[in-house]
Amino acid sequence: MTRKIHKEGNLFVAAGFLIFAGCTALCFFYKTVLLYVLATITFVLLLFFTWFFRKPERKHITDENVIFSPADGRVVICEEVEEDEYLKERRLQISIFMSLWNVHANSFPVGGKIEYCKHHPGKHFIAWYPKASHENERTTTVVNTTKGKIVFRQIAGVIARRIVCYAEKMTEKEIVQNQKLGFIKFGSRVDIFIPLDAKVEVKVGQKVKSTQTVLARLS
Numbered sequence: 001m002t003r004k005i006h007k008e009g010n011l012f013v014a015a016g017f018l019i020f021a022g023c024t025a026l027c028f029f030y031k032t033v034l035l036y037v038l039a040t041i042t043f044v045l046l047l048f049f050t051w052f053f054r055k056p057e058r059k060h061i062t063d064e065n066v067i068f069s070p071a072d073g074r075v076v077i078c079e080e081v082e083e084d085e086y087l088k089e090r091r092l093q094i095s096i097f098m099s100l101w102n103v104h105a106n107s108f109p110v111g112g113k114i115e116y117c118k119h120h121p122g123k124h125f126i127a128w129y130p131k132a133s134h135e136n137e138r139t140t141t142v143v144n145t146t147k148g149k150i151v152f153r154q155i156a157g158v159i160a161r162r163i164v165c166y167a168e169k170m171t172e173k174e175i176v177q178n179q180k181l182g183f184i185k186f187g188s189r190v191d192i193f194i195p196l197d198a199k200v201e202v203k204v205g206q207k208v209k210s211t212q213t214v215l216a217r218l219s
Contacts, residue, residue: 006105008164008183009053016046055105058211062111062177064146067198067216069208070109070181071190073098077130078204083151083193086116086142091151091193092200094215095133096208098188106184107211108167109152109192111177112145117167124156132157133191139165139182143175147218151193154184163188178211195219 005013023039061068077095082088098104122137137156142149154163165182167175184190198216202208208215 004055004057005050006053006055006183008105008185009049012049012053013046016042016049020046052100052104054103056103058209060178061211064111064177065218066214067109067150067192067194067218068107068178069096069202069210069213069215070106070152070192071096071098071208071210072102072104073190073208075202075204075206075208076189077191078200078202080196081193085140086151087149087193090196092196092198092216093133093191093193094200094202095189095191098184098190103210104184104188105210106154106181106190107178108143108175108181109177109215110143110145110147110150111175111179112143112150113174114141114167114170114172115144115149116140116142117165117171119163119165119168122156126157132189137163139163139168141165141167141181148195153191153193154182155189155191156184157188 020042023042027035027039073096076097077093079093081093083091119139123135125132125136132155138153140153142151154165156163162185194216197219200216201214
């Protein structure tokens with residue numbers, strides 16, 4: 001499996017490299033402890049950015065009868081709730097928490113037409129807190145599929161300060177299952193709201209992979 005840098009990380013990696021290169025060059029002329037420390041710190045940051053914004057290549061799978069995980073991480077919520085932003089009805093909510101160590105690229109869990117996409121400014125509570133779904137900065141997307149409407153929500157966490165959602169410019173357009181959805185920088189969560197009669201295939205505490213793990217099967 002080869003790994004590349006996600007386009008959302010190009011600026012971070014480029015900036016880290018330039019600062020590291022500058023500090024290293026200065027060390028040849030001014031051999032001070034401070035410059036050596038700065039060079040070491042920027043090198044560590046460069047390694048971190050390169051690793052954090054990694055983009056592993058994975059087999060592309062599509063199946064209109066299942067809902068794939070839109071993110072890498074761990075299932076922290078799996079329960080019946082009221083989806084009160086768009087559908088205004090009872091749904092099963094599956095929430096996936098992404099720590100700093102997970103791949104942070106997100107994908108569309110289903111294919112169909114994007115019916116709704118809205119960004120909400122908000123707070124930055126710890127992403128796995130239940131109230132984060134309603135009070136944190138977030139972007140909600142609704143896709144109309146052959147099996148009905150599926151709602152999913154990207155939620156920023158304590159460290160995350162920017163949600164990138166490509167669906168904002170794709171309303172009324174058809175998308176393919178497991179197509180790139182966006183990126184949440186530095187720790188976050190994704191909620192998916194599915195029909196009550198769907199068969200859930202994961203449980204709380206389980207690790208999942210974007211585009212690969214089946215979260216539920218639609219009736």
